[in-house]
Amino acid sequence: MNKGQKRDWVKIILDNFIWLILTVLFTYFAVNVPNFTSKTNLLNILLHASVLGVLTIGQAIVLMTGNFDLSAEGMVSLSTILAMWLMIEPGSVVGTAQGSGLMLNPYLVIFIILILGTLSGYIIGVLITRLNMNGFIVTLAAQLVLRGVAMIVSNGQIMTGSPKAFNWLGGAKIYGIPVSVIVTLLLFVGVNYMLNQSKFGRELRAVGANPDAAQASGFNPKRTITLAYTIGGFLAAFAGWMLLGRLETAVSSLGSGMTLETVAASVIGGVSLKGGIGSVGGAFAGVLLLSLIDNALNLMSVDSFWVESVRGFIILLALLIEAQKFRYKPKVVHEKEPAVASDCK
Amino acid sequence: MKKNTSKLLDVIFENLIWLLVAAGLIIFSSLSSSFRSPNNLASLLYRSAALGLLVLGQSFTMITGNFDLSSESGLGLTAMVAALALASADNGGLGWEVSPFVAIVLMIGVGLLIGLINGLLITRLKMNNLIVTIAMQMILRGLVYIISPGSTASFFPKAFDWLGGGTLFKIPLERGFFSFPVATLFVILIFVVSHIITRYTQFGRNMYAVGSNLTAAKDAGIDTDKIVRIVYLIDGLCMALAGLLAAGRLDSATPRTGAGLTFPVQAAAVIGGISMAGGRGNMIGALGGLMLWSILDNGLSIMKVSPFWIETSRGLILLFAVWLDAVKVKKVHQRSLIDILLQSTIGLKDKTIVKN
Numbered sequence: 001m002n003k004g005q006k007r008d009w010v011k012i013i014l015d016n017f018i019w020l021i022l023t024v025l026f027t028y029f030a031v032n033v034p035n036f037t038s039k040t041n042l043l044n045i046l047l048h049a050s051v052l053g054v055l056t057i058g059q060a061i062v063l064m065t066g067n068f069d070l071s072a073e074g075m076v077s078l079s080t081i082l083a084m085w086l087m088i089e090p091g092s093v094v095g096t097a098q099g100s101g102l103m104l105n106p107y108l109v110i111f112i113i114l115i116l117g118t119l120s121g122y123i124i125g126v127l128i129t130r131l132n133m134n135g136f137i138v139t140l141a142a143q144l145v146l147r148g149v150a151m152i153v154s155n156g157q158i159m160t161g162s163p164k165a166f167n168w169l170g171g172a173k174i175y176g177i178p179v180s181v182i183v184t185l186l187l188f189v190g191v192n193y194m195l196n197q198s199k200f201g202r203e204l205r206a207v208g209a210n211p212d213a214a215q216a217s218g219f220n221p222k223r224t225i226t227l228a229y230t231i232g233g234f235l236a237a238f239a240g241w242m243l244l245g246r247l248e249t250a251v252s253s254l255g256s257g258m259t260l261e262t263v264a265a266s267v268i269g270g271v272s273l274k275g276g277i278g279s280v281g282g283a284f285a286g287v288l289l290l291s292l293i294d295n296a297l298n299l300m301s302v303d304s305f306w307v308e309s310v311r312g313f314i315i316l317l318a319l320l321i322e323a324q325k326f327r328y329k330p331k332v333v334h335e336k337e338p339a340v341a342s343d344c345k
Numbered sequence: 346m347k348k349n350t351s352k353l354l355d356v357i358f359e360n361l362i363w364l365l366v367a368a369g370l371i372i373f374s375s376l377s378s379s380f381r382s383p384n385n386l387a388s389l390l391y392r393s394a395a396l397g398l399l400v401l402g403q404s405f406t407m408i409t410g411n412f413d414l415s416s417e418s419g420l421g422l423t424a425m426v427a428a429l430a431l432a433s434a435d436n437g438g439l440g441w442e443v444s445p446f447v448a449i450v451l452m453i454g455v456g457l458l459i460g461l462i463n464g465l466l467i468t469r470l471k472m473n474n475l476i477v478t479i480a481m482q483m484i485l486r487g488l489v490y491i492i493s494p495g496s497t498a499s500f501f502p503k504a505f506d507w508l509g510g511g512t513l514f515k516i517p518l519e520r521g522f523f524s525f526p527v528a529t530l531f532v533i534l535i536f537v538v539s540h541i542i543t544r545y546t547q548f549g550r551n552m553y554a555v556g557s558n559l560t561a562a563k564d565a566g567i568d569t570d571k572i573v574r575i576v577y578l579i580d581g582l583c584m585a586l587a588g589l590l591a592a593g594r595l596d597s598a599t600p601r602t603g604a605g606l607t608f609p610v611q612a613a614a615v616i617g618g619i620s621m622a623g624g625r626g627n628m629i630g631a632l633g634g635l636m637l638w639s640i641l642d643n644g645l646s647i648m649k650v651s652p653f654w655i656e657t658s659r660g661l662i663l664l665f666a667v668w669l670d671a672v673k674v675k676k677v678h679q680r681s682l683i684d685i686l687l688q689s690t691i692g693l694k695d696k697t698i699v700k701n
Contacts, residue, residue, distance in 0.1 A: 127664075132671040134621040136475075137611070141663040144608075148657025156653065260479060273473045309487025315480040316466075323472045 017321060018269055018285040025289070029296045036299060043178065047246070049291040050184040051076075052261055053284060054239040057191050058232035059262035060283040065221075065228045066208040066275025071124055071139040072236040072262065074146030076255035079113040079240030081150040084159040084250040086112065087166065099159070106166035113237045120146065121233015125226030143259070150252040159250045170245020180242050192281040204228065208275025264311075265290050268318035290314075361669070362617055362633035369637060373644035380647050383523035393639035394509070394528035395420065395591040395603075397632070399610045400617070401539055402583030404631040405576050406474075407614055408543065410556040410623025411467065413577070415478040416584050416610060418485035419459045420603035423452040423588030425489050428498035428598035431505060437498035445505035452585045459485065460581020464574035482607065490600050499597030509593020528590050533632070535586070540628040552576065557624025612659065613638040616666040622674065634666075 013020070029036045055072050062069040086109045088099035104112075124142050128135045172179045195201035203224050206214040211221040244250055269286030271278030293314065297307050357364070374381040399416045406413045427448040432438025443451075463481060467474045508531060512524035543549035554562040555569045562569050592598050617634020619626030641662065645655050 127668075131668060132675060133664075133667045134670065137615060137621055137663060137667045140608070140611070141660040141667065144660030144663070145657055148653055148660060151653035151656060152651070263476065263479075267476065273476065305487055305490035307487075309484050309491070312480045312483030312487060315476065316472075316484070319472045319476050319480065320470060323470050 015270065018282060018289065022285055022289050022292070025292060025296075029292065033296050033299050036296060041295065041299070043181070045288075045291050045295045046181045047178055048295065049287050050178070050180040051239050051243045051246070052258065052265065052291065053184045053287045054187060054235050054242060055258055056262045056265045056283050056287050057187060057280055058235035059259075060266045060269070060271045060278065060280050061191075061195075061204065062228045062232050063263070063266050063271045063273065064204045064208045064275060064278055065225050066211070067128065067135040067225060067228070068263070069124075069139050069229060069232045070136070070259045071120070071142035071146060072232060072239075073255040073258045074143035074150075075117050075120060075233060075236035076240040076243060076258065077252050078146045078150040078153075079117055079237040080244040080250040080254050081154045081159070081252055082116065083109050083113050083166070083241070083244060084162060085153050087163060088159060088161055106163045109166065110241055113241060114234060117237025117240070118230055118234040121230040121236070122226065124233065125229030128229070129222040129225050147252060147256075154250070154252050156252065160248060162244055162248050162250075166241075167245040167248060170242045171248070172245075180246065183242075188280060188284045192279060192284075195280055200224075200227070205276050208272075208277070210276070261290055264315045264318065267315070286318075358673075362630055362637060366633055366636050366640065369640040369644065373640065373648070377644070377648050380644055383518055385643070385647060387524060387526060389639055389643045390526050390529040391510075391594055392643070393635055394526065394532045395587045395594070396606060396609060396613070396639070397532040397635045398535065398583045398587035398590065399606060400613045400631055400635045401536060401628065402580035402587075403610050403614045404617075404619045404626065404628060405539070405543075405552070405579050405583070407619045407621070408552050408556045408623060408626060409573055409576050410559065411474040411573060411576070413463065413478050413580050414475065414607050414611075415459065415463060415481035415485060416580065416587070417603045417606040418482045418489065419456060419581065419584030420588045420591060420606065421489045421598075421600070422459070422485045423455050423585045424592040424598040424602045425493050425498070425600070426455050427452045427505070427588065427592055428501070429492065429494075431501045432498040433500070436500045437494045437496055445502050448501075448505060449589060452588055453582060454585075456581040456583075456585025456588070457578055458581070459584060460578040461574075463581070464577035467577070468570040468573050486604065489602075493598075493600045495600070497597050497599045499595075501592070501596060505589075506593040506596055509590040510596065511593075528594065531590075536628055536632045543628055548572070548575070553624050555623075608659075609638060609642075612663050612666070615663065615670065618670070618673075620670055620674070621667070625673075 035041055055076070058072055059069055085100050086102050086104045087106060089103065090099050090101035120142070124139060127133050127138050168179065169183065170180050174182065195204065203214070203219050206217070206219055207221045207224045214221050214224075240255075243254060247254075265286035266278070266283045267273060267286070268289055269278065269282035269284065271283055271286075293310070294307075297310065302310075379385060399420060402416055403413055428437075429439045430441050430443045430448050430451055431445070433442055434440030459481070463474075463478060466472050466477050507527060509528055511527040513527050513530060515522040515524045543552060551562070551567050551572050554565065554567055555572050559569060588603075591602055595602075613634040614626075614631050615621060615634070616637055617626065617632065618630035619634075641658075642655075645658065646652075650658075
């Protein structure tokens with residue numbers, strides 16, 4: 001083994017810090033919190049992680065290009081409301097569920113909302129890349145608009161009673177394991193593999209690390225960023241489908257506050273806010289960590305005032321670690337350093 | 346001739362915000378008689394006062410290319426701290442019943458501390474400003490809940506309420522009076538002072554330099570980290586003063602005071618022409634953005650537009666503002682490019698380029 005291949009242990013530990021924290025926390029909770037390791041509770045954690053996880057995949061992909069997507073939770077709200085509106089009967093009693101009366105086939109509705117999500121993601125991408133609008137504010141405004149439309153469609157009411165075929169993804173179980181958990185895990189593995197192997201994955205990281213350099217080396221940053229937002233929109237609608245299947249109830253405030261959680265999960269999992277660095281696999285660890293902590297705080301019946309503060313501290317801590325990663329310069333310069341510049345932007 | 350029209354367009358473009366403010370005022374006053382009632386106009390001014398100070402703080406940070414999303418919780422925390430110190434034990438306070446002056450000093454101390462922490466985390470530890478301030482927003486809001494009695498703390502001394510809720514002079518009208526709020530005068534004064542600071546001092550110029558090009562500013566010998574830290578301190582001060590106005594107007598503080606203001610603050614600054622990319626925009630523009638936002642908000646709700654539509658329209662207005670910002674950036678780029686080409690010796694003196 002020559003010197004160039006000598007492993008930099010500090011870097012390895014920093015890169016996989018999240019799994020270490022996850023293990024330590026899990027052990028701590030398992031010992032100290034009663035009922036934490038029961039089968040139902042573990043499945044609960046995974047269930048909570050599934051919708052958040054799907055959204056986080058989209059967020060992580062957009063973050064890797066150096067952009068933000070704050071619109072996903074608006075899309076979750078609109079897709080669930082719209083799906084309900086298309087599927088249920090028109091309400092006869094004022095103040096209850098008001099469907100459109102179209103009573104469309106659930107499979108058709110699924111198709112419609114997925115197309116809608118993809119389309120809205122694409123439009124956001126075009127606004128940002130072609131019209132040079134600031135991504136942060138565009139997606140913030142898009143979140144408002146999407147949720148606003150959901151409020152208008154639902155008239156602020158709760159809608160219940162989605163058909164069984166629609167609920168399969170979110171509510172059904174195979175051998176006792178929820179379908180949504182299996183699908184989320186498959187998605188994570190699939191997307192992680194795809195991003196690590198495909199040209200698109202390399203393109204994402206290259207664009208995030210340095211758009212100008214990426215353009216100079218023959219990539220098309222505008223196309224890549226638009227595609228990232230499109231994928232994000234599709235996944236948001238998918239998450240909406242999953243969430244509605246689990247709850248069988250739609251209300252326009254669904255998903256509010258999730259944006260922050262997805263960003264936090266991605267950052268905790270090592271996705272850099274500056275773009276170009278991170279993996280979807282790491283983001284999954286971040287999702288697990290957030291769900292784990294939420295669940296444990298709940299089981300310990302911690303005062304809800306504290307939960308908010310604790311969450312803030314966790315995000316701050318994750319950021320601190322992320323920031324230190326940037327400052328740490330490995331002493332041994334690898335000969336085959338991956339083509340990701342960490343100090344751009 | 347052509348040049349003149351383009352100059353006129355420029356002037357209109359630069360002052361678009363004031364045209365929109367005037368248009369908004371005229372349209373809403375002609376559509377709704379309750380909008381133009383003196384009571385409503387006074388309440389509009391009261392409401393926008395605290396918001397205005399947050400917009401000011403946000404504008405300071407945004408000019409240097411940073412964000413502050415923690416100010417709404419900063420407002421809540423400072424208001425709650427003052428309320429606890431001022432109110433008697435029966436009214437939800439700690440029973441200290443300190444003098445108003447001490448309470449105000451306490452508030453400003455807390456505000457500056459928040460600003461200091463934000464600034465240090467961002468400059469010393471190199472953490473992402475956006476997420477740091479989001480996390481701070483959560484932490485501070487949690488703190489407000491933790492220190493609060495869980496309900497309202499109210500009934501402060503008159504002197505404390507004067508700035509936020511007092512009236513300065515009464516203008517007699519046909520029916521009743523239009524009483525001009527002290528808070529509005531205070532906010533306008535602070536906006537003007539800030540405008541002078543940002544425009545005509547060394548520090549202000551350094552702020553713009555840091556925001557428009559960080560590396561160049563560093564190369565020019567500006568201590569960029571120090572500028573950012575000072576900016577966050579100013580921002581903390583603005584939070585505390587906003588907390589003072591909010592607590593004074595309501596004569597009480599609840600754990601939810603200020604919650605949900607981040608979005609209006611951000612939107613008002615962007616609409617007022619403060620660029621998201623940093624380095625552009627001025628305080629008077631931000632004041633215009635604040636006024637437009639408040640007028641739209643007040644006008645739409647007084648005309649009994651459904652809140653769901655208001656929410657949607659807010660998003661659309663913001664999209665429009667960002668689009669305007671993008672167009673401006675593009676124009677500046679084009680113009681500087683043309684200037685460079687015209688001044689260069691390559692010989693591109695074609696009039697065709699000037700058309701753009």
